[in-house]
Amino acid sequence: MIPELGEFALILAMLLSALQGFFGIVGPAVKRERWMAAVLPAVSGQFVMVAVSMGCLITSFVNNDFSVKYVAENSNSALPLFYRIAALWGAHAGSLILWIFLLAFWSIAAAIGTARLPKPFASRVIGVLGVISFGFLLYTLATSNPFLRLDPPWPDGESLNPLLQDPGLAGHPPVLYTGYVGLAVAFAFAGAAMLEGRLDRDWARWTRPWTTAAWAFLSCGIALGSWWAYYTLGWGGFWFWDPVENASFMPWLMATALIHSLAVTEKRGLFKSWTLLLAVLAFSLSLVGTFLVRSGVLVSVHSFAAAPGRGEFILAFLVVMIGSALALYAWRAPLLKSEAGFELTARESFLLFNNILLVTACATVFAGTIAPLIAAPLGLGKLSVGPPYFNPTFLLSILPLMALLSVGIHARWKRGSLGNRARILILTLVVSLVIGCGVVFGLFTGGRVLSPIGIGLGVWIIISSLIDPIDRLRRHITIPRAVLGMTLAHIGLGIFVISITSVEAFTAERDVALAQGGTTQLGEYRFQFEGVKPIQGSDYDGVAGTILVSHDGSPVAVMHPEKREYFVQHIGTTHSAIYMYRVSNILVALGQDLGDGRWSMRVQVRPLVTFIWLAAFIMAVGGMLAISDRRYRIAEAREPAIEPVGAVTRSGAG
Amino acid sequence: MSRFVNRFTVPLAIFAVLVVVFAIGIKDSPQKDLIPSPLIGKPAPAFALPSLTDPGRKVTSAQYRGHWYLFNIWGTWCIDCRIEQPMLLKIKQAGIIPIVGLDWKDDPKDARTYLKQAGDPYQSIGMDQDGAEAIMWGAYGAPETFLVNPEGIVVYKRIGPITERAWEQDILPRLPLTSTPDSASSS
Amino acid sequence: MRQRAASIFIAVLAASLLLGASSAHAIAYTQMPTPQLEARYLHLIRNFRCMQCQDESLADSPVDLAAEMRRHIRDMLLAGKTDQQIREFMVSRYGYFILFKPPFVAKTAWLWLTPGAVLLLGVITALVIIRKRAVLVTSDPQDDDLTDA
Numbered sequence: 001m002i003p004e005l006g007e008f009a010l011i012l013a014m015l016l017s018a019l020q021g022f023f024g025i026v027g028p029a030v031k032r033e034r035w036m037a038a039v040l041p042a043v044s045g046q047f048v049m050v051a052v053s054m055g056c057l058i059t060s061f062v063n064n065d066f067s068v069k070y071v072a073e074n075s076n077s078a079l080p081l082f083y084r085i086a087a088l089w090g091a092h093a094g095s096l097i098l099w100i101f102l103l104a105f106w107s108i109a110a111a112i113g114t115a116r117l118p119k120p121f122a123s124r125v126i127g128v129l130g131v132i133s134f135g136f137l138l139y140t141l142a143t144s145n146p147f148l149r150l151d152p153p154w155p156d157g158e159s160l161n162p163l164l165q166d167p168g169l170a171g172h173p174p175v176l177y178t179g180y181v182g183l184a185v186a187f188a189f190a191g192a193a194m195l196e197g198r199l200d201r202d203w204a205r206w207t208r209p210w211t212t213a214a215w216a217f218l219s220c221g222i223a224l225g226s227w228w229a230y231y232t233l234g235w236g237g238f239w240f241w242d243p244v245e246n247a248s249f250m251p252w253l254m255a256t257a258l259i260h261s262l263a264v265t266e267k268r269g270l271f272k273s274w275t276l277l278l279a280v281l282a283f284s285l286s287l288v289g290t291f292l293v294r295s296g297v298l299v300s301v302h303s304f305a306a307a308p309g310r311g312e313f314i315l316a317f318l319v320v321m322i323g324s325a326l327a328l329y330a331w332r333a334p335l336l337k338s339e340a341g342f343e344l345t346a347r348e349s350f351l352l353f354n355n356i357l358l359v360t361a362c363a364t365v366f367a368g369t370i371a372p373l374i375a376a377p378l379g380l381g382k383l384s385v386g387p388p389y390f391n392p393t394f395l396l397s398i399l400p401l402m403a404l405l406s407v408g409i410h411a412r413w414k415r416g417s418l419g420n421r422a423r424i425l426i427l428t429l430v431v432s433l434v435i436g437c438g439v440v441f442g443l444f445t446g447g448r449v450l451s452p453i454g455i456g457l458g459v460w461i462i463i464s465s466l467i468d469p470i471d472r473l474r475r476h477i478t479i480p481r482a483v484l485g486m487t488l489a490h491i492g493l494g495i496f497v498i499s500i501t502s503v504e505a506f507t508a509e510r511d512v513a514l515a516q517g518g519t520t521q522l523g524e525y526r527f528q529f530e531g532v533k534p535i536q537g538s539d540y541d542g543v544a545g546t547i548l549v550s551h552d553g554s555p556v557a558v559m560h561p562e563k564r565e566y567f568v569q570h571i572g573t574t575h576s577a578i579y580m581y582r583v584s585n586i587l588v589a590l591g592q593d594l595g596d597g598r599w600s601m602r603v604q605v606r607p608l609v610t611f612i613w614l615a616a617f618i619m620a621v622g623g624m625l626a627i628s629d630r631r632y633r634i635a636e637a638r639e640p641a642i643e644p645v646g647a648v649t650r651s652g653a654g
Numbered sequence: 655m656s657r658f659v660n661r662f663t664v665p666l667a668i669f670a671v672l673v674v675v676f677a678i679g680i681k682d683s684p685q686k687d688l689i690p691s692p693l694i695g696k697p698a699p700a701f702a703l704p705s706l707t708d709p710g711r712k713v714t715s716a717q718y719r720g721h722w723y724l725f726n727i728w729g730t731w732c733i734d735c736r737i738e739q740p741m742l743l744k745i746k747q748a749g750i751i752p753i754v755g756l757d758w759k760d761d762p763k764d765a766r767t768y769l770k771q772a773g774d775p776y777q778s779i780g781m782d783q784d785g786a787e788a789i790m791w792g793a794y795g796a797p798e799t800f801l802v803n804p805e806g807i808v809v810y811k812r813i814g815p816i817t818e819r820a821w822e823q824d825i826l827p828r829l830p831l832t833s834t835p836d837s838a839s840s841s
Numbered sequence: 842m843r844q845r846a847a848s849i850f851i852a853v854l855a856a857s858l859l860l861g862a863s864s865a866h867a868i869a870y871t872q873m874p875t876p877q878l879e880a881r882y883l884h885l886i887r888n889f890r891c892m893q894c895q896d897e898s899l900a901d902s903p904v905d906l907a908a909e910m911r912r913h914i915r916d917m918l919l920a921g922k923t924d925q926q927i928r929e930f931m932v933s934r935y936g937y938f939i940l941f942k943p944p945f946v947a948k949t950a951w952l953w954l955t956p957g958a959v960l961l962l963g964v965i966t967a968l969v970i971i972r973k974r975a976v977l978v979t980s981d982p983q984d985d986d987l988t989d990a
Contacts, residue, residue, distance in 0.1 A: 235901045242896065270974075277665060288672075297679035311680040319673055326666040333662045341977025349971050356963035364956040370672075371943070371952050373679040378948060382689050384890060385952070386941025393956040414978065511900075574903075592903075689892070692936040759905065785909035792934030794892030794906060 003068050006056025007147040013049035013104070014137035016042050017130045020107075024127015025195065028120035036123040043111050043126050046133060047104040054101045057094065057146055058085055067153030070094060070146040076157040076568055078539040079165070086170040092294060092310075093146035095173060099290075100136050102174075102181040107133065110185050110210065117206060124192035125185075132184055135317045143309050158568065168228030176221025176248060180286045182214025183251055186258065187283035187325070190276050194328040199276060199336055204266035207279065209627040211262060215255040216620035222248050223616035231578050236509065236587055236604045238612065241390040243298040246369045247289030250362050254282040257358040259623075260351050267413060268340050270348060273333040274355070280329060284322045285362075291318055297373055345416030350408030357401040364393045395450075402457045402497060406464035409490065424467060432460035440505065454501030461494035485626025492618030499611035509604035516597045526550045527588065527603050540564040542572075545599065547588050549579065556581050561590045561601070585609045691792055691800075691811040698725070698802045699790040703780025706757050706765055713780040715806065718754065722829060725800040726776070727756045727788055730768045732796040738815035742775035745821065751829060752777035758788050758796055801825055878918055885924060886911050889931060890939050898941070 020042035027035030057070075061084045066072040074087045074094070089095040107129040114122035140146075189207040193199040225245070230238040239245065258278040265275045292298050295311030342348040368385045375383035406429070410421045418425065436456025465487045472479050479487075512520045514529035521527075530546040542564035549557045559577035566573070576589035584607040591600030702714040726742065728735040742753060755776035757765050762781060769776075782788055791800065801810040809828055812820055873879040883900065889910070891902035899907050899914075910931075917927050931939050943949045 237901075240896075273662070281665070284669075291676065295676075295680060296683045297676065311676075311683065315673065315676055315680065318676075322669055323666070323673075326669055330663040330666050334660070339977060341974045341979075342971075343975050343978055344971050348974070349967075352967050352970060353964075356967050357960075360956065360960045360963050363959045367952060367955045370675065371949075373675055375948075376682055377675075377678050382936060382938040383943055383949065383952075384938045384941060385943050386890070388888065388940075388942030389952070393953075396956055397960055689936060689938050692933060696933075784912075785906070786913065789910060789913055790934065792936075794935070 002056045002059050002063075003065070003147040003149065006053045006060075007141075007145065009049045009053040009056065010137065010141060010147070013046050013053065013100075014134060014141060016046040016049060017133035017137055020046055020130030021127050021134055022130075024123045024125075024130050027127070028123050029195075031120075033119075036119050039123050039126050039130075040111055043104075043107050043130065046130070047108045050101050050104040054088075054097055057088055057097060061085055061088055064157070065153075066155065066157050067149050067151075068146075069148045069150045072150055072154045072157045074157070076539065078568070079157075080538060082170065083165050089173045089177075090169065093140065093144040095177075096136065096140045096144055097146060098173060098177055099181060100133065100140065102177050103129070103133050103136065103184060106178075106182055106185055106214075110188065113210070114206070121192050121196060124195050125188045128188035128191035128195075129184060132188075132321065135321065139313055139317060143313050166228065166232055168224065168232060172221060172224040172228050175217055175224055179214050179216070179218025179221045180248065180251060180289070182210070182217055183255060183283040183286050185210040185214065186255075186279045190279035191325060191328070193276065194325075194332045197332055197335065199265075199272050201266050201269050204262045204275065205632065208259070208262045208266065209632045211255060211258055211279070211282075212623045212627050215252070215259055216623040218248070218252050218255060219616050219620045219623070222252060223613040227613045230609070231576065233574075235576075235589065235602065236507070236606060238609070241365075241368070241385075241387050243369050244293050246365050247292050250365055250369075251282050251285040251289060253358050253362040253365070254278060254285055257355045257362075258282050260354050260358075264348050264351050268342070268348060269338045270340050270342070271352070271355075272336040272338060273329075276333060276336070277329060278355075280322075280325045284318075284325070287314075287318055287321060291315060292369070298369070340414075342414050343416040345411060345418070347408065347411040347413045347416075349416070350404055350411050353404055354401060354408065357397045357404075361394055361397040361401075364397065365390065368393070399453070399457070402461065402493075405490065405493070406457075406460045409464060409486075410468065421467070425464065428463045428467070429456075429460055432456045432463060435459050448505055451501055451505040454505075455498050458494045458497035458499075458501065461497065462491050465490040465494065480629055480631075482626045482629040482631070485622045485624070485629070487622070488625060489619045489622030492615045492620075492622055495611055495618065496615035499608040499615060502608040503606055503612065507604060507606045509602060511591070511600065511602050513594055513598055513600045518598075520603065522603055522605055524552045525556075525586065525603075525605055526553075529599065529601070531597060532590070532599065535562060535564075537564070539568060540566045543590075545588070545590050545601070547577070547601075547603075549581075549586055549588075551581065557586065559586070559588045561588045563590050580610060583608055583611070688813050689794070691808070693792055693800070693808045694811060696808060697806050698800065698808045699787075701780060701787060701790070703756070703782065703787060706755070706762055706779040706781050707769075707774075713754065713778045717778075718752075718802070719806060720804045722751050722804060723777075723802055724751055724753045724825075725756065725791070725802055726753050727758050727791065727793050727796050727798045729758045729760045729796055730764045731760065732758075734815050735797045736772070738797050739772050739775070741816050741818070741821065743773050745816070746775040746777075750826075755779035756787060756791075757781050758793070759783065759785050801828060873915070873918070881924060882915060882918055885914055885918075885927060888941055889914075890941055892935060892939065 020039060023035045023038040023042060027039065059065075060068045060071050061075055062081065064071070064075070064077050064084070066075075070091070070093050071087075074090045075084050079087065087094070089098045107126060110129065111122075111126050114125055186207055189203065189210065193203055222245075225248070226238045229240075230236070258275065261271050261275040261278055264271050291311070291314045295314055297311060368389050371385045372383045407418075407425055410418055410425065412418075433452065433456040436452035436454070436459060439455050440452045469479055469483070469487050472483075508522050508525075510520060510522055512518075514520065514527075516529065516531045519526055519528045526549070528548040528550075530548060532543040532545045535542055535544045542562055544560045544562045547559045547561070548555065549559060557579040559579055561577040562575040564573050564575065565571075574589055576587050579586045584605055587602070587604040587606065589602045591602060593599055698715065700715045702712050702716075705711045705713050724745070728738075745751065745753060753776050755778070757779055759782065762783075765779075765781075780787070791798075795813070797815055799812040799816055800808050801812075803809050810824060812824065816825070873882050886900040887898050889899040891897045891899050891904065891907045891910075893904045893906050894902045897907075899910055914927055917930065922930075928940070937944055943952055945953050
């Protein structure tokens, strides 16, 4: 009964999204007020139907309804309630429902948020979102229906992959998808602008908050995923340049470029077609990422199991959505021109380089990710592209970006010339590099050539970001929230750079085999193995080891890494023990039982690793703070746009 | 600048190329887990392994110089190998090409018992108890089968069980028509 | 003289045996005779892909095959092979796929050159745009009083 209701609601949602798309896009084109007025009811109805559908699926999970195929494949009566609900997005079909739900949520938020904007424009925005919703709903119903029934129903389910039985599972996909999907709003704003044939500073101002909000969620989502991998997989790694990770990172890089490009378009009316393209590409990368993860074209431990037909459908969807958006771009973008000027050392220039470097970074990650796809037809056999490729090539664009950041935030619009700030900046640069060298060579041993530079740059970013706010405070000028948010976000980035450099440079680790009472030394840390004892959980059993950790002689922690064996799925997992001591993480993970009470294990000390994810969170908070600035709540333009409608010369391209 | 080729149409053009790449990717995705062997066209590793069935004797690559043979890596722990077993027996029945087995990381007793029960398709079987030999052949799973020519060059590698189709379309056509059931010195 | 040497030898042998006995409690699982070899060993096993669990390195993979290959690498290191020889051994059997780092050969050159090429293209484009816009500065009266952010 309930699954059928869910499926029915989904079908209704699909129909409503079709109406939403139709009225939203065609209404303004034929100038029918009634049609444009129908958009809000359509999107509201869609949201309600999607919510009902998702509610039905959740109910099926909670009630252990194993007559529903998706529930039977992903849940089990021994699974705790919390994970039974989270299992909803544990596999392909359910995660699509999550996608659709979040898209509907963003759509209705956008409908409310654009209520005071010009009606035709707002209608088009929601209309584009409707088309996207329709595509996803059609795809789900056609190829990945989670409400399919099993006849006869299974007595019990297959249970969730034990790796996914974790608070991280509850958090990571919803937050990540919120960001991923949120970029659709920027895409819709771009689509509306292209359909209308104009793009002005107001457009940029309207688009900024939505983009930044999606970016903030995406930042948190990626960080959550990385943190989850870190403490779940147990070997201390947190980023593997895996295709699925890259699939979420590329939209993030584009979105970051977009945020900065929007700033220029809003302030100076420049980079219009470029900003437009970025807005299209950011969400396009989200879609491409969806394709890569679910179609089965790439090898990854994270990717969903691929069923035949899925890949083709998503590809067709990509062609329609992205193809039409880019075709629209090719048609409309040549109309967008501006006559504004700026100097080499002006803010616009720095932001231009910001964009170039971010897009280069994105292209780099993209090349490495799809290289295996290209290699096969080119007769290269199987190509493998891993961290040894991504790390150096990514740094190639990112290091200059970090360096330019500290200077760029002080550049003034249009005319550049840092004035007396230049001296302060040089001073702070020197101080930062000294700190960098001091930390690397003084406090710790080891590290690489880039380490002092990495730490120095991070410190410089933080100090540089603080100069302006401190100056304003001294002169009793209020700091607008937008500036505060930007400062916080950049400080977060600085912390991020420092933390990653530290982890890469100063991590100490060792694989050992220890018998009861055996010890090993890692720098000033001493690890003593006290054997293992059996443990039992609701759907697993296993062993937990006891390791005593001391630093410089004084006891620090007792750690209990585990090895679990899950009954239903016959999968063994390793749960490493992680302890935060001062600013470092101590990790212990059990390896194999070597017999005679001897166990192999890995011990690690990772300085500053937790700050990596903290930094991402700080960046997201900075973004959200910036959005809350009052000026984004003003709907009308305070001054006329640079390019009024129809006044642009249509001289053809070039 | 031309009307159709300008910086505004470039993104669309690049996307079109990408779509083609993805389409090819989808088409090829069933094979994406199969790693092509770099040994194809290269000499097979020379081997001298203790025989499973005849302790004290050795199974060597020298014994098979001048003959075509299939080198099949298997183990009693391997489920797909049991699926492959009837096919291997058929190949033995056909008498066209001998199969040399590599018993990979197996207990010899278990292996002998298994072959007694399920039938022995092999002309000779070498034991690889520590796994070193399988690594020499670049094996990463079982069953894997190599087709080696009389000069000792690896001509073809089959990953996974040999099916009727694989036998008829991939292996047989590579054998010369006048191939006769050889009796390389068996163990 | 010889007796002295013999007794010293026996003393050293006894001492090393005793030391060996006490460290039996803490034998490193991947113990190599020297720190340099240990560093090379760790570096090698971290940069080879496990062929069964294709997403993990040989260092992290729990499967038997990975343990086998680690042992093989260890034996090769102890036999005095260079890192390059070990890499060639693995690649000759498993192909380039076993490396996480794509090789720089004719067919993969595009992959390695793309980042630099895109960066160069981008920087040139930026400079061209800046040159064009810098000229427009004096003729454009707008926004001379803008503040930041």
